[in-house]
Each structure stands twice: as structure tokens, then as C-alpha cells.
Amino acid sequence: MSEMKNKQSLDRRGFLKVASLGSAAAAASVAPGIVTPAQAYNPGKEETKGRYRETDHVKAFYRTNSY
Amino acid sequence: MARMKFLCDADRCIECNACVTACKNENEVPWGINRRRVVTINDGKPGERSISMACMHCTDAPCAAVCPVDCFYVTVDKVVLHSKDLCIGCGYCFYACPFGAPQYPKVGNFGSRGKMDKCTFCAGGPEADLSPAEFQKYGSNRLAEGKLPLCAEMCSTKSLLAGDGDIIAKIYKERVVKRGYGSGAWGWKTAYKETVAI
Numbered sequence: 001m002s003e004m005k006n007k008q009s010l011d012r013r014g015f016l017k018v019a020s021l022g023s024a025a026a027a028a029s030v031a032p033g034i035v036t037p038a039q040a041y042n043p044g045k046e047e048t049k050g051r052y053r054e055t056d057h058v059k060a061f062y063r064t065n066s067y
Numbered sequence: 068m069a070r071m072k073f074l075c076d077a078d079r080c081i082e083c084n085a086c087v088t089a090c091k092n093e094n095e096v097p098w099g100i101n102r103r104r105v106v107t108i109n110d111g112k113p114g115e116r117s118i119s120m121a122c123m124h125c126t127d128a129p130c131a132a133v134c135p136v137d138c139f140y141v142t143v144d145k146v147v148l149h150s151k152d153l154c155i156g157c158g159y160c161f162y163a164c165p166f167g168a169p170q171y172p173k174v175g176n177f178g179s180r181g182k183m184d185k186c187t188f189c190a191g192g193p194e195a196d197l198s199p200a201e202f203q204k205y206g207s208n209r210l211a212e213g214k215l216p217l218c219a220e221m222c223s224t225k226s227l228l229a230g231d232g233d234i235i236a237k238i239y240k241e242r243v244v245k246r247g248y249g250s251g252a253w254g255w256k257t258a259y260k261e262t263v264a265i
Contacts, residue, residue, distance in 0.1 A: 043140040043150075043193060047140065047142075047148075047193045048140060048141070048142045048143055049142065049143055050068065050069075050142065050143035050144045051142070051144060051190055051191075051196070051208070051210035051211045052069050052071060052144045052210050052230075052231070053213050054069075054231075055213035055214070057213055057214050057215075058213065058214065058215055058230065061215055061219075061220060061230065062230065062234055062235075062238065064225070065225045065228055065235075065238055066238045066241060067242075
């Protein structure tokens with residue numbers, strides 16, 4: 001009876017050992033794919049282009065505000 | 068290259084709040100957010116002054132410096148804009164900004180305030196110019212239309228100036244030279260007597 005109990009506990013330990021090894025291996029195999037260097041938001045030229053133009057509308061604003 | 072700036076002539080601001088209303092209407096800003104506010108100092112006392120405040124589009128913007136997701140960017144016109152797609156609503160920019168410009172649609176803790184909203188100098192956002200998506204997220208893009216921010220354009224006393232920093236600084240300088248400043252200004256003693264000096 002005690003032998004059987006011993007065997008059972010060993011089996012359980014064995015399972016845990018294998019499981020932990022397996023999960024470590026899985027993490028090791030996945031990790032290089034997940035870890036990527038952090039990158040700052042790099043807006044394109046279209047987003048940062050200058051939109052201000054000195055149109056007649058804008059010139060009129062400057063003219064009427066200069067007094 | 069022109070550098071976009073706001074300049075509020077505090078001697079002319081009459082605290083009508085029309086700039087605030089115009090901004091909300093033009094950009095369809097949601098309830099609870101004011102991209103522009105009028106701040107009054109010494110309210111009700113002699114020497115009271117009002118100033119219209121919004122994002123000042125800082126040269127070295129502290130909001131951009133503290134953003135953990137780096138969602139801010141600066142255009143060639145030196146307008147500080149941000150991407151609402153990247154913003155996580157953490158609130159760091161609000162604490163960093165000396166003008167209290169960043170606003171949030173909801174009251175809540177970290178991450179539950181919604182996307183940050185602020186003055187865009189009427190220059191839209193990262194979406195395509197004048198697209199419905201841009202309008203829905205950031206409001207109108209008047210700069211792309213060849214205009215200036217509406218708050219400044221409709222200021223009745225011509226207190227709020229916007230546009231090329233060099234030009235508006237020159238306009239303000241000419242005004243000060245002509246009228247004097249504070250208690251040295253024309254009409255000051257008639258309005259406030261000799262007792263109030265600024």
C-alpha cells in the first residue's frame with residue numbers, strides 16, 4: 001500500500017517537473033518573437049507638413065488686426 | 068519658416084468668452100471639454116485683467132516630454148498635435164502642462180478618462196486633411212483651408228492674435244508703442260484715476 005502511494009506521489013512529481021520544463025521551453029521559444037525594441041511614434045511627412053499659407057484671408061487678418 | 072503662435076492682448080480682452088464658444092462650435096468639442104478658456108485675474112477689483120488661454124504650442128512641449136506612449140508630434144509650422152489612436156488617457160500631459168490645456172471627456176482614474184483633447188491650432192490631426200475622420204477626432208482644419216484659428220479670427224476687440232509668431236509680435240509691439248502700456252496708456256487716468264497703477 002505504502003509502495004503504491006510512493007509511486008503515485010513520484011508520478012505526480014514527475015508530471016509537475018515535466019510540465020514546468022515544458023512551459024519554460026515554450027516561453028523560451030516564444031520570447032524572441034515578443035520582445036521588440038520600443039519605438040517612438042514616427043509621424044510621416046504628410047502628417048507634419050506645413051499647412052499654414054499666407055493667403056489673402058490670412059493677410060486680411062494681419063491687416064485688420066494691426067491697429 | 069513661420070512658427071504658429073497665439074498672443075492675447077490682455078489690455079483688450081473684455082472676457083466675452085466668444086473665443087471659447089467659437090472654438091467649441093467650430094470643432095464640435097464635446098461637453099465637459101473647453102479647448103480655450105478665459106482666465107480673469109483680480110476679478111471685480113481695479114486693475115482686473117482677462118486673458119484667453121489654450122494650448123500655447125510650446126517650442127519644447129512638456130506634454131510631449133512626459134507622454135509614455137509618445138503620441139505627440141510637431142508639424143513644420145511648429146503646431147503641437149497628438150494622435151488620439153495612440154493616446155491612453157493617462158493624464159500625464161495634463162499634469163505637465165503649465166497652461167492646463169489637455170482635457171479629457173470623462174472624469175475618472177488612470178486610463179478611464181478617455182482620449183486627451185486639446186487645441187489643435189485649428190490644424191486637425193494625423194488623419195488626411197479635411198477628412199470626416201479628422202473632423203470627428205480633432206475638429207476642423209482651418210490651416211489647411213488657408214485660414215487661421217477661428218477664436219482669433221472672430222475676436223471682437225482684436226485681443227486674441229494668432230498666426231506667424233514674428234508677424235503677430237510685430238503687431239502687438241506697434242500697438243504698445245502707439246497706445247502705451249498699462250497705466251501709461253491713453254485714457255487710463257480717465258478710467259481709473261490716479262490711484263490705480265499697473
